[in-house]
Amino acid sequence: MKAKTIFHLDMDQFFVAVELKCLPHLRGQPVIVGGDPHGRGIVTTSSYEARRFGVKSGMPAGEAFRLCPQAVFLKPDGAKYVHASEQVFNVLREYTDRVEPVSIDEAYLDVTDALQAAGGVERLAYTIKNRIKNELGLSATIGAGPNRLVAKMASGMNKPDGFTYLPSHKIAGVFRDLPVGDLYGVGRATERVLESFGIRTIGRLADFPAEILRRRFGKWGEELVHVARGEGSDVVQKTEERPDEKSMGHEHTFGADVTDVETILGRLHLLSERVARRLRAAHMAGRCVSVKIRYHGFETNTHEHKLKRYIQHETDIYPVAEMLFRESYEAGRPVRLVGVQVCALWPTARILQLELFMAPENPDWLAHACDEIKDRFGESSIGFASGIFHAGAKRKSAYQRMNRPNMSYRHPLR
């Protein structure tokens, strides 16, 4: 079989980069996209300038503020990132239909068939990088290799705005002296165990008897040796080949723990609306609803309810979410996070039974009308009153957002 060439594309500081397009005067400054530095949110993305101060993705925003008080904190604007991400993926799909998104800003591409026309691996990589830069004003790092693993490792070697190509014959040489902790899938715990075997480099791991690791780690031990040798899957699936999405959900972490049932229900209503909107956009419906409650102290409970028919509207999702919440909530306990998920999904095109009742008995009409309004005027333009009033959601009109884009809690010292 013909050897493949796989790209791993990773957008550089994606959320920050998208924000900087609108706020160019912040270029060169530490910028952090994430939660309120005086509340309890986390850092979603930070600019390279902020990372120099030790700010990392996933750390509490408060800690980031202590490390880098001069940073500009921006509230995430999901719709903006989704739009930018779609534009990036549209560029990628011009070169190959085998584009597999890993997340909003990361994807694998099988470019094997595109190489000849593009004039080689390096040319193709730079063509893609330059188009993303020139047309979208964003920068990307690409790693290339014979399989997904090597491509992923390569993209991590030269960030930001980099390109690294590891053809098969170079893998062993490059991997040999790298610390074993750099290997994809090796975390702190595994690293410590490997060290106890005297394995500090990837090269040492590649030559290590698989049988010994198998006894210690089970099947994963054997796999580790393959990973260290740069062996892995080279299959990148087309969109239509991937198994259908099995569930769709949204979660919300409260700024401060909440015990008020109405507030929590209001939030569940908002989350149900969002899930419903995504379901409709994907033309999916589900027959199972689950609600997640995380209490103060991180104890997390999930409850689900199976239904007799497929649903995709908030008017159907929310009553189940409310019932599940009321059944399982331990009254008075402070809640940190709630989530709503619809699972057991099925494409609506395959639901052929026609319905007798239309609006107002059938929620289809209302939901689609709301979707159209949101498409034109923004996510906060219309919604259920309970979602707006009880969730205490900081909703802004499109006018407000236009005039003060997303700068709601810039640090007062700046």
Add this chain to the structure above:
Amino acid sequence: MKFQASQSSLFSAFQTLATIIPTKSPMPVLMHFLVQLTGKKLVVTATDLEISMETQLEVSGEEDGKALFPARKYLELLRELPDVPIHVEAADNGRITLTAEGKNYNLASENVQNYPKVPSLEKVEPLRLSQSQLRRMISKCSFAVSRDELRPQLTGVYAKVSAQELRFVTTDGHRLVKIGYQHNGYKGAALESIVPAKAMQNAARLCEREGDIEMFFTDKQIAFRVGPTTMITKLIEGRYPNYEAVIPSDNKNKLTLDLDQFQAAVRRAAIVSNEISRQIRLKISADNVEILVEDIEQGNEGRESVSCSYAGEPMDIGYNAAYVLDVLKQIDTGEVVLDLGTPTSAGIVKPTEQEEKEDLLMLIMPVRLN
């Protein structure tokens, strides 16, 4: 409390109420009969908080009183006892003793004070109907009741009473039944309500004999009374969907089929249909209906023809076979009439001739042909 009565009279009275007793309940007290004795009159009550039923029987009373009888054990014991006089005694400590010809059983029970308050019959002008007619109406419409707990209104039977007519409507959003009956007169208030399906099922069970049943309609409850037995049910709150708006008035394509032939053909096609969609396809032309079925997943297919008389445009229409069979089962005439509109709109299904004073109409929604 002390009384004596024959096994058969006790068993048949308590048995009538057994379907009301919940099999599982967070309130164990509901899994008991409430038994009250005043002189010779023994009143037995059961409730699940939504529906309550009460019956009376004559016993030879010895000492008035009030007690709870554990429903399942008591009823099973009664069933197994021979038809001889049984002496029943409820002690002040709540224990129930059954004695009959040297057999002695002692059952633990709950405190009668814990039993919930049971609604009483509101005396309004009743509607009188023959038991057989009510049973018939309930059995015709029950299949279309929805089991979707998210649409509680559809899980009940819509009941509308007026000076001339009693009407029941049921629908699950895919099928609909409307059955009306011109009764002999009703002087009470015209009312609309949604009756829980379980209550309707129990009402049908009460209608096992000759004679009439009385129905008492108020805006909070509906009561049914047959002889010494009264059932009172709470109503489902909310508004029933506007069913009249979905009954088509201009379905111009009229299809008449022999019921037995059509039913048998659909039953066969149903066997071969896809287990999830149950889809069948009807190709309707002037004098015959071709029934086609295909299950791509299993690789099964079939076709057959049934003669018909059809006045309308040739049509290709899909249905869920199980829905078609449900509807056909309600037809009592030798032929069935389908008034069809388009392949994506509701079709009307009716008998060729209505029973006297009755008006039965069913709707069935097609499936989109893929």
